Amino acid sequence: MTLIINKAGPLTTLQDLGRSGYLRYGVNQSGVMDTVAARLCWGLLEQTPGETPLIEVPLGGLQIQLACTASVAVVSTGFSVLHNGEPHGASVRLTLQAGDRLDIKAGASGQFAYLGLHADWAIAPVLGAFATHLRSGVGPSGALKAGDRFAITPRATLPERTKLPALDHGENTLRAVAGPQQDFFDEAAVAQFYDQAWTLDAASDRMASALRGDPLNHLKGFDILSDGIAFGAVQVPGSGQPFVLMADRGTTGGYPKIATVISSDLPRIAQARPGTVMRFNACTLEHANAARHAQTESMKAWLSATDTVDTQTLMSHNLISGVTDGT
Amino acid sequence: MLSTWHAIPLADSAVHIEIGRSPSPDIQARTRALARAISEAKLPGVIDHLPSYAAVLLRYDPDKTDYASVVERVATLIESSSSADAHAQHWRVPACYDPRVAQDIAEAADLLGLSTDALVAAHTGARFEIALYGFAPGWAYLNGCPDALSLPRRKQPRPPTPDDALMIAGGQAMLTARSMPTGWYVIGRSAQPPLALEADPPVCFDVGDTLQFEAVSFDDWCALYARAQAGERVATPA
Numbered sequence: 001m002t003l004i005i006n007k008a009g010p011l012t013t014l015q016d017l018g019r020s021g022y023l024r025y026g027v028n029q030s031g032v033m034d035t036v037a038a039r040l041c042w043g044l045l046e047q048t049p050g051e052t053p054l055i056e057v058p059l060g061g062l063q064i065q066l067a068c069t070a071s072v073a074v075v076s077t078g079f080s081v082l083h084n085g086e087p088h089g090a091s092v093r094l095t096l097q098a099g100d101r102l103d104i105k106a107g108a109s110g111q112f113a114y115l116g117l118h119a120d121w122a123i124a125p126v127l128g129a130f131a132t133h134l135r136s137g138v139g140p141s142g143a144l145k146a147g148d149r150f151a152i153t154p155r156a157t158l159p160e161r162t163k164l165p166a167l168d169h170g171e172n173t174l175r176a177v178a179g180p181q182q183d184f185f186d187e188a189a190v191a192q193f194y195d196q197a198w199t200l201d202a203a204s205d206r207m208a209s210a211l212r213g214d215p216l217n218h219l220k221g222f223d224i225l226s227d228g229i230a231f232g233a234v235q236v237p238g239s240g241q242p243f244v245l246m247a248d249r250g251t252t253g254g255y256p257k258i259a260t261v262i263s264s265d266l267p268r269i270a271q272a273r274p275g276t277v278m279r280f281n282a283c284t285l286e287h288a289n290a291a292r293h294a295q296t297e298s299m300k301a302w303l304s305a306t307d308t309v310d311t312q313t314l315m316s317h318n319l320i321s322g323v324t325d326g327t
Numbered sequence: 328m329l330s331t332w333h334a335i336p337l338a339d340s341a342v343h344i345e346i347g348r349s350p351s352p353d354i355q356a357r358t359r360a361l362a363r364a365i366s367e368a369k370l371p372g373v374i375d376h377l378p379s380y381a382a383v384l385l386r387y388d389p390d391k392t393d394y395a396s397v398v399e400r401v402a403t404l405i406e407s408s409s410s411a412d413a414h415a416q417h418w419r420v421p422a423c424y425d426p427r428v429a430q431d432i433a434e435a436a437d438l439l440g441l442s443t444d445a446l447v448a449a450h451t452g453a454r455f456e457i458a459l460y461g462f463a464p465g466w467a468y469l470n471g472c473p474d475a476l477s478l479p480r481r482k483q484p485r486p487p488t489p490d491d492a493l494m495i496a497g498g499q500a501m502l503t504a505r506s507m508p509t510g511w512y513v514i515g516r517s518a519q520p521p522l523a524l525e526a527d528p529p530v531c532f533d534v535g536d537t538l539q540f541e542a543v544s545f546d547d548w549c550a551l552y553a554r555a556q557a558g559e560r561v562a563t564p565a
Contacts, residue, residue: 020386023377024362025522025530026460026467026504029386127529136464136505138524180335180343180382225350226461226468228377228384230337252379252461260338263389285394288339292389 001068003117005148006101009060011206012144013132014123015247016050022127023251029231030133032056033112033206033247033270035263036299037075037167041114043303044073044093046158053121053130055144057113059106062144064115070154071095072102076113077167077271080105093161110271118158122151133248135207165305169268172276174244174261175283175291179234180227181256186219193234193258194280198242202274206248208235209269211278215240218256226254232261234280244269262288264295332405334398342385342397350380355458355470357408358383359535361401364408370400378534379459415535417454420562421518422493422540423548424450430488431512435495438478438512447542449475450493450514455500455538465504465522465530469538472500481510488513491520491552493540502538518543518551519562531562539565 015038018031032038032054042049055062057079073093074081081088082103083096090110096102104113123130123140132139141148182190198211222238229235229252233245237255244261245253246269259280261269272278283291332346346361347354362378365385372392377384387397424447426432436446453476455469462468477498487506488494493515494501501511504522517540521531532538543551555561 020374022464022529023375023384023386024460024534025465025528026462027464027529029375126524127527135507138464177336177338180337180345225348225380225382226459227379227382228343230341230343230384230386232338250462251377252459260336260341262338263340285336285339288336289389289393292339 001152001154002066003150003152004065004067005144005146006063006065007146008062008144008148009058010143011058011134012060012062013056013134014053014130014139014141014144015056015132016053016130018131018247019127019129023228026251027127027138028133028136028248028251030131030139030206030248031129032114034114034267036169036267036295037077037112037271038114040091040167040299040302041073041075041116043299044075044091044161045071045116045118047116047118052116052119053123053140055115057104057115058111061103061105062115063101063103065099065101066096067098068152068154069095069097069157070152071118071158073116073118074104074113075167076104076110077169078107078109079113080107088162089164089166091164091167093158093164095157095160109273111273112271117152117154119152119154122153135248165302167302169271172268172272172278173281174265174269174278175281175287176232176234176259176261177283177285177288179257179259181224182258184218184220184222184224184256185216185236185258189216189219190258192216193242194282197277197279200269200272200274200276200278204274206246208243208245208249209272211242211244213241216242216258222255224254224256226252229253229257230260232263232266233257234259234261246270262291264288264291334401336394337384339394340387340389342387342394342401344383344385344401345381346383347381350458350470354381360408361405362534363414364404365401368400368404370397373397379461414533415537416533417537417539417565418532418562419565420538420540421543421548421551422451422515423518423545424515424542425545425548427545428489428516428548429493429514432514435478435512435514439476441475446476446514449473450500451540451542453500453539457532457534457536457538459534460530463504463507464524465520467502467521467532469500469502472498476500478512481512484508484510489516491517493517515540516548516552518548519555519560531560
């Protein structure tokens with residue numbers, strides 16, 4: 001019983017929620033860029049998050065075929081899914097028969113779609129995870145490519161869900177708490193960071209989202225003693241142009257970190273395309289926690305929503321703004 | 328232990344514990360002691376931790392614990408942890424400084440105003456201490472780089488260095504694992520790769536361990552490296 005990769009765009013990888021327990025050996029966390037879409041994908045498969053690997057599909061798209069029958073789920077914020085050429089919404093749960101083709105193609109929005117199988121994969125985790133860090137070569141597989149085959153054991157099929165609500169990550173605001181080196185910037189620079197519009201640059205990848213705008217001035221240089229970097233850390237190098245550090249970030253870094261984006265807003269920047277204008281909004285830890293709880297509830301509601309008649313227009317769940325937007 | 332540390336939340340699922348802002352031996356020792364205590368205490372909900380020179384990052388599962396609980400447990404550990412590197416080991420590590428594996432040795436020696444022999448003597452004469460693993464899996468930042476080997480980084484990173492390289496730049500020394508682009512100078516190669524992905528922990532040396540490199544001939548290095556690739560430990564405890 002086999003999963004066959006017919007076509008895969010560049011940088012298509014297997015991911016889960018990333019490695020834990022190995023940062024102190026320099027081993028990157030990595031894992032999915034959009035934890036909300038990925039968690040919903042596992043949710044649609046009635047799996048616990050991280051239970052099986054997901055295929056993270058960037059803009060180049062993916063086509064797979066199975067040599068067996070299995071249920072699959074795709075969750076995205078705007079990709080299109082075609083089952084033997086028949087189009088579906090951006091998120092769907094389907095059952096593929098042996099020989100069926102599933103295409104995932106980039107659409108109007110979003111950077112990554114997630115494909116999961118209701119099946120066990122015959123691959124061994126590396127350092128406790130299925131996540132792939134291409135740059136260092138740590139992971140159960142390299143970038144996926146046409147002709148790759150994976151042995152799988154399908155579980156009992158699940159009913160199809162073809163009218164799921166659209167998934168919308170909401171406005172392009174990133175709530176953030178003060179970073180560990182906010183004192184490397186004066187009040188004016190901190191105010192500028194939160195007031196100014198920033199444009200997402202094309203030089204963004206799984207390591208970092210690069211932002212462009214009027215540069216931020218450092219108060220006392222831009223070299224700090226290298227320290228650990230969290231998912232969502234906003235690092236400001238000598239250029240004064242901030243980077244939001246993402247799933248594949250290095251474990252440590254030596255530039256001051258002005259802020260940390262809260263976990264519930266990271267999917268917004270993960271899915272934003274170059275040219276998107278983004279703003280930071282200062283918030284507290286309490287807001288961050290409330291936003292995460294609200295998001296968890298919204299995700300449950302999305303998964304249990306009665307399937308809508310028209311997926312694209314009637315119902316759109318905003319899973320990020322929740323009820324605690326702003327400060 | 329002195330309590331001049333402070334904690335700040337890195338949003339809602341990580342904590343930054345700052346022990347100090349200078350890499351003094353005392354601060355590094357206290358940072359490592361805290362990391363060791365965290366490792367041994369297995370704090371509920373804490374899923375990873377990363378000591379650097381003067382800070383420890385902790386990742387936690389926000390569904391299992393919260394910032395205040397993590398900081399409270401860390402405070403107790405800081406008060407009770409001893410800063411002695413009780414577990415530190417000293418290793419002799421065979422290394423090759425032949426230009427066939429040390430691609431930048433002549434360039435670095437020139438920049439330092441040293442003969443290559445003097446450069447090798449300075450590097451093999453040093454007792455390095457593993458300050459932290461960072462940048463990439465198994466890449467070890469080393470304390471103890473002799474002043475004579477201090478030269479600035481290249482202006483631009485350049486294409487991959489060899490695996491398991493001995494590098495210098497910015498007054499620092501490093502032992503690398505899998506090759507990555509950097510702006511450092513490759514002055515040798517270790518016969519012992521520091522990274523062992525199939526092992527747990529996936530590194531051969533602990534943070535706090537000390538290393539002394541011993542120059543071996545190119546042929547000897549090739550033989551030792553092949554044995555190390557086959558899984559044998561060719562670094563010897565001293």
